[in-house]
Amino acid sequence: MSNSTTVLCPVCDQSLFLSTEPRRNLNCPDGHRFDAAKQGYFNFLTGRGTNFIEDTGPMVNARENFQNQGHYAPLAKELSASIAGHHPENKLDVLDAGAGTGYYLGEMIASASAAEVDALALDISRYAMRRAAKLPHTLAMVWDVWRRLPSADQSRDVVLNCFAPHNPAEFHRVLRKRGICLVVTAAQDHLQEIRESLGMLGIAENKEASLIEKFGAAGLRHQQSTNLSYAMDLQTSDLFNLAFMGPAGHHLSPEVLRAKTDSLGAQRVNASFGVHIFVREG
Numbered sequence: 479m480s481n482s483t484t485v486l487c488p489v490c491d492q493s494l495f496l497s498t499e500p501r502r503n504l505n506c507p508d509g510h511r512f513d514a515a516k517q518g519y520f521n522f523l524t525g526r527g528t529n530f531i532e533d534t535g536p537m538v539n540a541r542e543n544f545q546n547q548g549h550y551a552p553l554a555k556e557l558s559a560s561i562a563g564h565h566p567e568n569k570l571d572v573l574d575a576g577a578g579t580g581y582y583l584g585e586m587i588a589s590a591s592a593a594e595v596d597a598l599a600l601d602i603s604r605y606a607m608r609r610a611a612k613l614p615h616t617l618a619m620v621w622d623v624w625r626r627l628p629s630a631d632q633s634r635d636v637v638l639n640c641f642a643p644h645n646p647a648e649f650h651r652v653l654r655k656r657g658i659c660l661v662v663t664a665a666q667d668h669l670q671e672i673r674e675s676l677g678m679l680g681i682a683e684n685k686e687a688s689l690i691e692k693f694g695a696a697g698l699r700h701q702q703s704t705n706l707s708y709a710m711d712l713q714t715s716d717l718f719n720l721a722f723m724g725p726a727g728h729h730l731s732p733e734v735l736r737a738k739t740d741s742l743g744a745q746r747v748n749a750s751f752g753v754h755i756f757v758r759e760g
């Protein structure tokens with residue numbers, strides 16, 4: 479049996495059909511066909527190459543372990559609450575651009591009261607998409623969010639974009655009228671107690687103003703920005719995961735990092751996020 483989807487063929491831009499026999503695959507009317515990897519995700523980047531370095535298996539593990547401790551649960555809760563009233567009661571179509579493990583998306587799906595959920599998770603990391611493919615109602619796809627997104631025009635109520643690259647023109651295209659884009663950024667004081675000692679990258683200043691300008695130029699009106707800030711009590715294993723799951727994980731040696739986190743010991747650390755809501759105008 480084949481089911482029509484709002485996912486577009488990356489070769490010819492026509493709608494893809496999902497079938498599960500003989501194995502899970504997506505195919506378009508022109509015969510382009512994509513088989514799911516055995517872990518359940520689809521790789522649309524095969525043969526295309528990308529300029530970006532994907533998060534590695536150990537980095538994605540670190541992210542999953544950190545998130546499973548619940549330290550970012552208040553953020554997940556805030557995001558899930560933000561979408562109330564922005565989708566029909568019985569249906570939620572959501573796209574997560576740069577989804578990572580799909581932690582926030584998973585929480586959103588779990589808390590949505592909608593009977594019917596259709597989720598598309600995109601990330602350049604295969605290791606991340608292996609995790610996201612396990613979420614219910616979700617197609618997980620290896621894809622570069624700087625390219626045209628493989629989702630039909632006006633096919634989504636919500637675009638989620640947490641700590642990941644922004645492509646406002648494409649977010650605008652795939653959103654329905656009055657649909658919302660939730661963008662999460664790290665605030666200036668996020669993890670301030672440990673950033674330097676654990677070799678984590680600094681946070682650019684004045685991000686909010688340039689974000690609002692960029693999204694506004696693409697037809698996404700800024701509705702509100704909230705700062706969510708709270709203290710986290712972190713063990714040395716949490717500190718390790720936190721440093722290793724971020725961009726610094728591409729450069730850090732796990733042994734050197736482990737020695738650093740052991741010598742730091744347990745810490746009280748400030749989490750501080752900007753949660754920005756943009757609405758697609760007419």
Ligand SMILES: C[S@@+](CC[C@H](N)C(=O)[O-])C[C@H]1O[C@@H](n2cnc3c(N)ncnc32)[C@H](O)[C@@H]1O
Binds near residue numbers: 532579601603640642
């Ligand atoms: C800091 S992580 C955030 C992941 C997830 N949103 C979360 O908050 O747990 C950034 C993610 O963006 C992905 N990423 C980076 N560049 C990308 C690109 N050009 N296209 C798609 N994903 C990208 C990385 O692989 C990584 O999973």
Ligand SMILES: [Zn+2]
Binds near residue numbers: 487488
């Ligand atoms: Zn095609």
